[in-house]
Amino acid sequence: MKLKTFTVFLLIIILSAGCGKKNNEIQGNNGKIETGTELDTEQKAETELETGADETEEGQATEKEEAGLEQGLETEHEAGIDSTAEEEPESLANYQRESESGKVKFDCKVEVPDSFTGNNVNKFLINGTCNGDKGSILPKYVEGKEAVEKIEEKAQNGMQDIVYYIMADGTVVNMDESGYYFSTANGVYYSHARARDASYQEEYRKGQVSFANEEEAIRAVRQELDETGFSEFEFQFVAYPASHEVMQKVEAEVYADEQGESQKKGAWTQEDDSYVVYGFQTQDGMPIFHQWMTVFRVMAYDNVSNAPVQAIYSDKGIEFLMAQPVYYLEKTEETFTLKEFEEIAGIVEAKFENILNESTYEVTRAKLFQMVRLNEKQEYAAEPIWYFEVAEDGASKSITLVDAVTGKEIVLK
Secondary structure (H helix, E strand, O other): OOOOOEOOHHHOOOOOOOOOOOOOOOOOOOOOOEOOOEOOOOEOOOOOOEEEOOOOOOOOEOHHHHOOHHHOOOEEEOOOOOEEEOOOOHHHHOEEEEOOOOOEEEEEOEEOOOOOOOOOEEEEEEEEEOOOOHHHHHHHHOOOOOEEEEEEEOOOOOOOOEEEEEEOOOOEEEEEOOEEEEEOOOHHHHHHOOOOOHHHHHHHHOOOOOOOOHHHHHHHHHHHHHHOOOOOOEEEEEEEEEOHHHHHHHHHHHOOOHHHHHHOOOOOOHHHOEEEEEEEEEEOOEEEEOHHHHOOHHHHOOOHHHOOEEEEEEOOEEEEEEEOOOEEEEEEEEEEOOOOHHHHHHHHHHHHHOOOOOOOEEEEEEEEEEEEEEOOOOOEEEEEEEEEEEEEOOOOEEEEEEEOOOOOEEEOO
16 A cells, blocks of 8 residues: 555545554654545655744745634633633733834734743643554444555564455545544545635635534544544644535536536535534644644645644534644743744845835734644754744735744744
């Protein structure tokens, strides 16, 4: 089975103690399958970052990708499956700043955990990834059912067990070193209709569904994660509707020619109404900027296309669930003292002020992440960075990343 090619995000898309085995290192090549048939994108995950140079990142996402992101319902799993909205400290909630020339403006809320003080951020080492609990997943989706394709490989050379099944009813179950993937036969059609594509998120938000609300959808996904081996992990979630009317419309637009007919579901009905739920792993309330977001600049956007947890929930239950990568984080005694946000903002301001053009730049979003990357000891660790979304001339947007400790810009290769 060739599932080591990771199909993710941008171009659309562990067995002890209940969650598989821990690796001593992060795996680099990863597989993500759309019901065993459609590959969304290919990429290598082992990517290093370099810091320093002021380099403008050209906007590579459309306004559709970005609009409405802050309208989502963000929650943390703190107890059971309850979800609570995250709020920022009032002092940083609405940050406004303008350069002397007027070329660069800040008008954004600063997204940080409630407990954040600026000097209480721990360093975390990465002890591998979780690919779910085979002892829970196989009885739930495989045992007692007919399989048309089956591959199981025991762990070798520090790798995790690999499990891949295609069931007679179209269900796909995949567990490998990259994580966990599940889809019903219908799951692929939601992908074809671009329900999990950030480029269409604004359009989907305009639709309405009545079988459940956002909170119920998030609870259903959280429960599914708990039942498949991810109960020990924290996540922040966002949910938005995917109505059958919008899916019918988008599908017709995407597959307008005859060659696309085989990709169409055909008739979408109210029974197909669903919610898209996506989430980022968190630690101590801070979201994890996972390593695959460092491969290409467009993959650095905080949106549904790049989220490590993506799910489709309908009235029939979970239609699709992807959880990869989800990290085992080892808390160290080392803590970081972060530079004041005002100083970090000044670094971003200077970057865009020094661009010799007539454009104006507005920072519309600032968020504190723990970025997974190789440190000076060549070990994978999660360390704090600032994430900024910047609109050029009110249109195209780009991402600027700044090391929250050193103040140096992080330039993606």
